[in-house]
Amino acid sequence: MKLKVRAVHGQLNDGGFDSQRYAIAQHQPLTGRFLQASVIEPNCSLRAQYLASLQTTLQPYPWNAVILGLGMGERLSVPKEIKNIMRDTGTAHLMAISGLHIAFAALLAAGLIRSGQIFLPGRWIHWQIPLIGGICCAAFYAWLTGMQPPALRTVVALATWGMLKLSGRQWSGWDVWICCLAAILLMDPVAILSQSLWLSAAAVAALIFWYQWFPCPEWQLPPVLRAVVSLIHLQLGITLLLMPMQIVIFHGISLTSFIANLFAIPLVTFITVPLILAAMVVHFSGPLILEQGLKSLPEGWINIVECWQWLSFSPWFLLVVW
Incomplete structure (x- = not known):
């Protein structure tokens, strides 16, 4: 990547937000813009792949941005109205x-x-x-x-x-x-x-x-x-x-x-x-593993013939003996 960067500058207005202090605390002292970029490795990291998969899965839900914010800390897509409500209520x-x-x-x-x-x-x-x-x-x-x-x-x-x-x-x-x-x-x-x-x-x-x-x-x-x-x-x-x-x-x-x-x-x-x-x-x-586990539950049924049904009373006798 070819970038044009410059140091983050803060403003000295009393009571204003100190963007320079915040940027340094976040280890982001520089800002800039792309001049030229080329793909070296097309594969994303494991975290990025997992995050993209989560975003795709949560896309149909109306509160997907809040769920991603609570679970992954991704707050960029949270609507401004929700951010304002959380700020005003201290949450x-x-x-x-x-x-x-x-x-x-x-x-x-x-x-x-x-x-x-x-x-x-x-x-x-x-x-x-x-x-x-x-x-x-x-x-x-x-x-x-x-x-x-x-x-x-x-x-x-x-x-x-x-x-x-x-x-x-x-x-x-x-x-x-x-x-x-x-x-x-x-x-x-x-x-x-x-x-x-x-x-x-x-x-x-x-x-x-x-x-x-x-x-x-x-x-x-x-x-x-x-x-x-x-x-x-x-x-x-x-x-x-x-x-x-x-x-x-x-x-x-x-x-x-x-x-x-x-x-x-x-x-x-x-x-x-x-x-x-x-x-x-x-x-x-993967949900398929859970689905396969649920499908295997009916296979746990065992038929017991009449001559062995008396064994079902064995816990009663064992408790008495104990």
Whole structure:
């Protein structure tokens, strides 16, 4: 490719968006245009092929852009109206592939690996395996979504937390927070210019501070109501403590963000994202494999002759003997 490039320039208007700072934080300090280009290798990368396949599959659905944004971090095709709604309600952070998505993917992978250990002999069961497996799956998911700077920072923080867990020492929440932030800045020094990094770091620090000084009341409530109270307590703390930074960065706050996030975060975290991740895994293997598995279910029927039907009562006798 023959390009004509120039450095990104920012404007000094007070309160305006600093495009130069954002470009450097995203490792994109240059802009330009094509003068000449020729194809060297016609084949795309595996990620690009998978993304193109997803886009083709989701094309008939009206919310395909939002699904791609939640699953792959591709937000360019999201309509401006939806972006404005998310910005005004304070839920735009859900569209970025960062801590929420990648940590949940790591948690799901670790849970599946831990469940699989039930079928292994005791000498083969180690608590480190689900931890390492979850971090590896999180790194793979971050690569699949393009390894954008927020995703890269999340993987670095997860790897740092995993090494702290493997060390065998007792680390406080503040120790883990400082070590993760130091590892991120050591890996990516220009991340210090990223507003998303400081918002994420401030959010984690706010939660640690909130639960230290104002823990959730331990009322005797039904499990469902207790979960609702815990969610309201968490959202109230992060809304109040992040308010100063939001005003400094965005020059305003959303009056509806508390209510919107109160409903959006649980729905997106525990319903939407798991379903999208499951769909992405099924898309990896292909729907035909699942279809063949469903077609083979009727073959599981076994005809039993009358002389052997008495064996169906054997569980009753075995339970009595036991």
